[in-house]
Structure formats: structure tokens, C-alpha cells
Amino acid sequence: MTDFSQRVTPGVQGLKPYEPGKPLSELEREYGITQAIKLASNENPLGPSPRAVAAAQVALSEVHRYPDGNGFALKQALAQKFNWLPTQISLGNGSNDVLEFIARAFLGPGCNAVFSQYAFAVYAIVTQAAGAASKIVPALPKNASQPYGHDGQALAATIDEHTRVVFIANPNNPTGTWMSVTELEHLLKRIPADVIVVIDEAYAEYIQTPDYPDTSRWLTTYPNLIVAHTFSKAYGLAGLRVGYAVASPEITHLINRVRQPFNVNSVALAAAEAALNDNVHLSRSIDVNRAGLKQLGDGLNSLGLFFIPSQGNFLCFQVTPPPRVVYEQLLRLGVIIRPVDNYGLKEFLRVSVGTQAENKRFLTSLAEVLQS
Ligand SMILES: *Cc1c(COP(=O)(O)O)cnc(C)c1O
Numbered sequence: 330m331t332d333f334s335q336r337v338t339p340g341v342q343g344l345k346p347y348e349p350g351k352p353l354s355e356l357e358r359e360y361g362i363t364q365a366i367k368l369a370s371n372e373n374p375l376g377p378s379p380r381a382v383a384a385a386q387v388a389l390s391e392v393h394r395y396p397d398g399n400g401f402a403l404k405q406a407l408a409q410k411f412n413w414l415p416t417q418i419s420l421g422n423g424s425n426d427v428l429e430f431i432a433r434a435f436l437g438p439g440c441n442a443v444f445s446q447y448a449f450a451v452y453a454i455v456t457q458a459a460g461a462a463s464k465i466v467p468a469l470p471k472n473a474s475q476p477y478g479h480d481g482q483a484l485a486a487t488i489d490e491h492t493r494v495v496f497i498a499n500p501n502n503p504t505g506t507w508m509s510v511t512e513l514e515h516l517l518k519r520i521p522a523d524v525i526v527v528i529d530e531a532y533a534e535y536i537q538t539p540d541y542p543d544t545s546r547w548l549t550t551y552p553n554l555i556v557a558h559t560f561s562k563a564y565g566l567a568g569l570r571v572g573y574a575v576a577s578p579e580i581t582h583l584i585n586r587v588r589q590p591f592n593v594n595s596v597a598l599a600a601a602e603a604a605l606n607d608n609v610h611l612s613r614s615i616d617v618n619r620a621g622l623k624q625l626g627d628g629l630n631s632l633g634l635f636f637i638p639s640q641g642n643f644l645c646f647q648v649t650p651p652p653r654v655v656y657e658q659l660l661r662l663g664v665i666i667r668p669v670d671n672y673g674l675k676e677f678l679r680v681s682v683g684t685q686a687e688n689k690r691f692l693t694s695l696a697e698v699l700q701s
Contacts, residue, residue, distance in 0.1 A: 365663035373565030384603035396595035424572025478506030505639025534563035621682035
């Protein structure tokens with residue numbers, strides 16, 4: 330019998346699949362629980378925009394047709410809203426798809442990608458799958474102003490002649506840490522002009538600090554920049570899978586070469602366009618997140634638990650008992666959050682912001698688990 334594990338490419342041989350948050354249906358099936366809540370995948374607790382749902386329903390009656398492979402209408406809407414050119418936008422089946430195009434276009438055996446310890450897990454996966462090496466840069470210490478955050482100096486110092494891509498999540502998942510205007514600009518100035526810099530802004534809509542860079546305005550100054558965005562978080566369309574990258578028309582053209590022809594489906598295209606124009610839903614989502622972060626932060630404080638200050642829609646907090654035990658006991662109470670030991674954050678758990686009632690239930694359940 331052929332051992333096919335020896336036949337896959339060297340990159341795939343060492344690959345560990347991404348670990349997603351536990352789906353509600355799986356918890357209910359495995360534990361016989363109903364009324365469980367999921368605060369594990371940084372999803373929008375308000376659900377999708379009603380306008381997006383209506384647009385998706387209309388699009389459903391046309392699903393015998395292939396989608397518009399160029400995503401003309403969505404690109405126009407994005408270009409108009411944010412003042413870009415449609416030729417600067419690449420659409421992906423979620424922004425993870427875009428991250429993969431970048432890896433396939435720019436990475437391969439003999440070269441490397443640079444990113445921070447505790448950075449979003451997908452960077453390591455797409456780098457490895459492309460057969461390139463990951464150069465992982467130690468994160469800032471716990472007592473830094475951004476505990477466990479990206480260390481700009483160290484990132485710059487790690488780049489070598491084989492580096493093709495630098496991945497920066499701003500803010501980062503799972504830590505919620507961010508890089509300020511000055512820090513990021515300082516880093517960009519130190520990165521050679523022929524190295525691609527990916528700034529992953531999956532949580533940009535939630536940012537509360539005024540000191541956050543509007544990186545899409547830097548594209549002319551730094552033509553090596555690619556900024557990634559998603560409809561999965563604040564726009565509430567995680568299940569439909571739409572994300573995009575903004576870059577120079579030249580880079581956009583290159584990454585489009587590896588994109589599958591119909592990578593974003595027609596229902597998703599229609600829903601994303603409608604969601605983009607639903608500012609009411611977006612600002613409600615942002616308000617609920619702001620209040621929820623405060624509620625969770627206050628609750629964790631009163632339990633005496635350390636958490637990493639976050640600009641996202643989630644908090645990473647420290648527990649003394651093994652986090653997997655706390656996670657399991659919360660599951661039994663019907664509350665799904667996320668272990669982050671796979672990131673090397675061995676004493677931490679990550680909770681996504683839910684509705685006020687969900688946050689309260691999480692905090693009550695956590696208190697119960699920690700007392701037992
Ligand atoms: C959630 C997330 C994404 C978005 O993933 P999609 O594929 O768009 O659903 C990208 N980057 C980071 C850092 C994330 O946390």
C-alpha cells in the first residue's frame with residue numbers, strides 16, 4: 330500500500346490544520362445540551378444586516394448562473410465607499426482566501442515569511458503550505474504597553490534576504506493588541522521596498538483608539554503594502570465567506586493570477602454589497618461591541634483575572650487552572666469559548682463579545698467554574 334503521507338508536498342507534510350471554534354450544533358450533539366451560547370469565533374452577536382439577508386434571498390433565485398467572476402458590483406461599492414480604484418481590490422472567499430493568494434503568489438521553497446509569535450494562525454498555515462519557512466518573531470513581554478503584542482523593532486530586524494512577505498495583524502487575533510500609527514510607520518520604513526507587507530485589518534471597524542493607522546492611505550507611499558479586510562466580523566457575514574485585499578493595481582493583478590475563477594459566490598457578493606451600505610447595522614454592531622468589551626473587562630476584573638487590552642471583538646484572559654479544564658467545564662454549562670494553547674498562550678482563553686445577556690451568562694458560568 331502506498332503511504333500517501335509521503336507523497337504530499339514537503340510543505341503539506343508538516344501542516345497542522347486550523348482549529349476552528351466548536352460549532353453550537355456539535356456541542357449540543359455531544360453534550361446533549363440545548364440553549365448553548367457560542368462566544369468562540371469572534372462572530373457578530375447581532376447577526377447579519379437585515380438588508381444583507383434580503384439581498385441574499387433575491388440572489389438565491391439566480392444561483393443557476395455562475396457568479397460575476399470579477400465581482401464588479403461589490404468592487405464598485407467598495408471603491409466608492411472607501412475611495413479606492415476597483416483595480417486595487419481582490420475579492421476572496423473570506424480574507425483567509427486572500428492570505429492564501431498572497432502566499433501562493435509570493436512564497437515558495439527557499440524563501441520565508443516573517444510574523445509575530447501569537448499572530449493569527451492562518452499566516453503559518455499558508456506559508457507552510459506554499460513550501461516556505463516561517464520566521465516567528467518573539468512577541469512583546471507581558472509588562473509591555475501591548476502585552477504579548479507585535480514587536481516592530483524585532484520584526485524589522487528579522488527580515489533577511491529570503492524574506493518575501495511580512496504578515497501583521499492589526500489588531501491581532503487572539504491577543505487583541507494593535508500597532509499605533511507611529512509604530513507601524515516606523516516598521517514600514519525599515520522594511521525593504523521589495524518585501525510584501527500584509528496588514529490584516531479584520532477588526533478595523535471595532536477600533537476605539539484614535540491612534541490607529543488608516544493604512545489604505547499609505548498605498549501610494551508604500552507600494553509593497555497589501556491591506557486585508559473581511560465581511561466576517563463587524564459586517565456579520567462569516568458564514569458567507571467574503572473578504573478582500575486592497576493594494577496597488579500591479580500587486581492586485583499579480584495576486585489575481587492565483588485566484589480561482591469564481592471564488593466568491595453570487596449570494597455572498599450580493600449580501601456583502603448590501604451589508605456595506607447598511608451603516609445602521611454596522612454602527613449598532615460597533616456600539617454593542619464597545620459596551621460588551623467593557624462588560625467583559627469589568628467582569629474579568631471583578632473576578633481578579635488578567636486580560637490583554639483588546640481593540641477587537643474578543644478578550645484573551647488568564648486563568649490559573651489549566652485553560653482546557655476551564656474550557657471543558659464551560660462547555661458543560663453550555664458556553665463555548667476558545668482555547669488558545671495552540672498559539673502558545675498556555676494560560677489563556679479567548680472569549681468573543683456577545684450580546685449583553687450572553688456576556689453575563691459567560692461571566693456567571695466562569696465564576697461558577699472557578700469557584701468549584
Ligand atoms: C477572523 C480573522 C480573519 C478573517 O477571516 P475570514 O476568512 O475573512 O472569515 C482574518 N484575519 C484575522 C486576524 C482574523 O481574526
